[in-house]
Amino acid sequence: MPMDTDVRHAVVIGAGMAGLAAARVLADRFEVVTVIERDTLPSASTPRAGVPQAHHVHGLLALGAEVFEGYFPGLRAELEQAGAPVWDWGEGLCAVLPNGTPPPTTMGMPIQTFSRPLLEHVLRQRVTALKPVTLRDGLTVTGLRTAAPGKVTGVRVKGKDGGDAEEIAADLVVDASGRSSHLPQWLAALGLSSPRTTTVDAQVGYASRTYSYPDGQAPPSWRGLLQPLRAPDFHKGCYAIQIENNALHVTLHGANGTQLPHNDDDFLAFAKTLRGPIADTIGSLTPTSAVRRYARTVNRKIAYHRLARWPDGLIALGDSVCTFNPAYGQGMTVAALEARLLEQMLGNRRAGTPLDGQAFQKRLARVTASSWLMATTPDRAWEKSPPAWPVKAGNWFMNRLIDTVPQDPRLYTAFSGMFHMTAGPLTLADPRLLSRVLIGPRPGGSPRMATA
Numbered sequence: 136m137p138m139d140t141d142v143r144h145a146v147v148i149g150a151g152m153a154g155l156a157a158a159r160v161l162a163d164r165f166e167v168v169t170v171i172e173r174d175t176l177p178s179a180s181t182p183r184a185g186v187p188q189a190h191h192v193h194g195l196l197a198l199g200a201e202v203f204e205g206y207f208p209g210l211r212a213e214l215e216q217a218g219a220p221v222w223d224w225g226e227g228l229c230a231v232l233p234n235g236t237p238p239p240t241t242m243g244m245p246i247q248t249f250s251r252p253l254l255e256h257v258l259r260q261r262v263t264a265l266k267p268v269t270l271r272d273g274l275t276v277t278g279l280r281t282a283a284p285g286k287v288t289g290v291r292v293k294g295k296d297g298g299d300a301e302e303i304a305a306d307l308v309v310d311a312s313g314r315s316s317h318l319p320q321w322l323a324a325l326g327l328s329s330p331r332t333t334t335v336d337a338q339v340g341y342a343s344r345t346y347s348y349p350d351g352q353a354p355p356s357w358r359g360l361l362q363p364l365r366a367p368d369f370h371k372g373c374y375a376i377q378i379e380n381n382a383l384h385v386t387l388h389g390a391n392g393t394q395l396p397h398n399d400d401d402f403l404a405f406a407k408t409l410r411g412p413i414a415d416t417i418g419s420l421t422p423t424s425a426v427r428r429y430a431r432t433v434n435r436k437i438a439y440h441r442l443a444r445w446p447d448g449l450i451a452l453g454d455s456v457c458t459f460n461p462a463y464g465q466g467m468t469v470a471a472l473e474a475r476l477l478e479q480m481l482g483n484r485r486a487g488t489p490l491d492g493q494a495f496q497k498r499l500a501r502v503t504a505s506s507w508l509m510a511t512t513p514d515r516a517w518e519k520s521p522p523a524w525p526v527k528a529g530n531w532f533m534n535r536l537i538d539t540v541p542q543d544p545r546l547y548t549a550f551s552g553m554f555h556m557t558a559g560p561l562t563l564a565d566p567r568l569l570s571r572v573l574i575g576p577r578p579g580g581s582p583r584m585a586t587a
């Protein structure tokens with residue numbers, strides 16, 4: 136691919152999922168790409184302070200896996216080599232849904248499960264092996280460098296020890312610093328107005344740990360287990376996936392401020408209040424980590440795309456712009472889709488013109504729109520104020536769909552495609568599927584289970 140001559144240096148703030156994906160596509164277009172990361176990065180696949188969510192189950196949706204595989208050919212095989220199992224979603228998932236568990240169904244939808252640190256480690260190695268990319272860790276970006284109002288020309292950084300501040304010049308700055316991004320304050324320092332922030336909070340909490348199988352004990356027959364939350368009755372649930380090192384990673388979660396477990400005993404006690412096999416499974420396993428908790432799960436969208444003025448030389452993506460309640464597993468896939476948008480917009484520019492940051496933010500808002508709806512529609516049902524009728528109607532439809540899924544393999548497959556973003560919502564416009572949803576579950580077709 137020809138290198139631009141006018142733009143030479145891109146700086147990416149943050150070496151998380153969005154930062155690594157962005158660096159990958161920038162490396163095709165910029166002579167130098169510097170990724171600046173606050174943490175001192177581990178040389179192995181271990182959790183780190185800047186990504187506290189890495190202690191919790193991170194499922195990569197099928198679409199996200201496809202996009203990452205496109206950017207990093209052989210990624211799936213490399214992760215498999217590192218012990219991350221690949222399995223068919225319909226065959227390997229035990230979905231404990233409010234109206235029952237669908238029987239195993241071959242879907243032809245390969246899924247791979249691993250820990251977040253492993254995925255990040257492998258991607259980091261791939262990205263830093265790219266010739267234009269330099270990773271500078273242990274450096275915190277403290278603000279934006281500007282030459283004239285309305286133009287960002289780099290970043291200001293300082294080292295861990297609070298040492299000398301430094302300025303790094305760049306033709307393009309990409310904010311990928313995640314949920315704790317300071318971009319609104321940095322824009323205010325440039326005299327720009329504050330963007331509107333929208334939040335939807337189901338007050339979901341997570342508690343997670345890993346387990347190993349005692350010698351001679353086989354792993355469970357399922358590869359992944361999920362028990363989703365649903366307002367108003369199903370306020371406790373879980374995720375569990377088989378990951379590398381022959382480990383089982385388990386996340387228990389609760390909505391509406393549900394008290395989450397702190398320690399060994401609480402963890403098992405919470406699991407015992409759930410339907411499905413999770414308590415029986417972990418009861419016979421050996422914990423290999425402490426219980427870690429996390430509660431910053433609010434859906435939050437910052438409307439940078441609506442700002443009347445946006446500086447040249449700057450874009451923002453990933454959780455820094457739009458974060459989702461992680462219970463829907465969308466964040467890493469959306470980060471991959473945003474990198475794809477960046478690639479398209481860099482590729483579509485007229486030769487010699489810089490990237491239009493404002494246009495990027497507008498298109499990014501469209502990329503996140505359906506994931507935002509997918510997460511916030513059910514989450515609004517947990518909020519105190521009664522939801523508006525479109526939200527109520529959306530939730531009625533989704534709940535009917537999910538209640539019918541255990542009895543209908545075709546519907547289960549269609550729903551799984553939508554969940555994994557490999558199929559759009561129009562999948563359900565097929566009259567044969569739509570009518571199945573509207574008719575709903577057959578009474579007695581599968582046992583209605585007790586609420587958790």
Ligand SMILES: Cc1cc2nc3c(=O)[nH]c(=O)nc-3n(C[C@H](O)[C@H](O)[C@H](O)COP(=O)(O)OP(=O)(O)OC[C@H]3O[C@@H](n4cnc5c(N)ncnc54)[C@H](O)[C@@H]3O)c2cc1C
Pocket residue numbers: 148149150151152153154155171172173174184185186188191192193194195196274275276277311312313314315316341429431432452453454455461462463464465466467468470
């Ligand atoms: C509990 C939990 C569970 C989740 N589960 C899933 C899941 O199952 N599937 C899924 O797809 N997503 C999941 N997510 C979402 C996923 O973690 C994020 O969407 C994804 O990591 C977004 O990537 P990001 O790069 O924007 O942010 P992050 O990955 O958080 O990375 C931000 C990076 O920026 C660095 N940084 C911050 N500030 C600065 C600074 N000033 N200077 C330099 N560096 C800085 C941080 O140290 C960090 O490395 C989950 C999130 C949570 C909270």
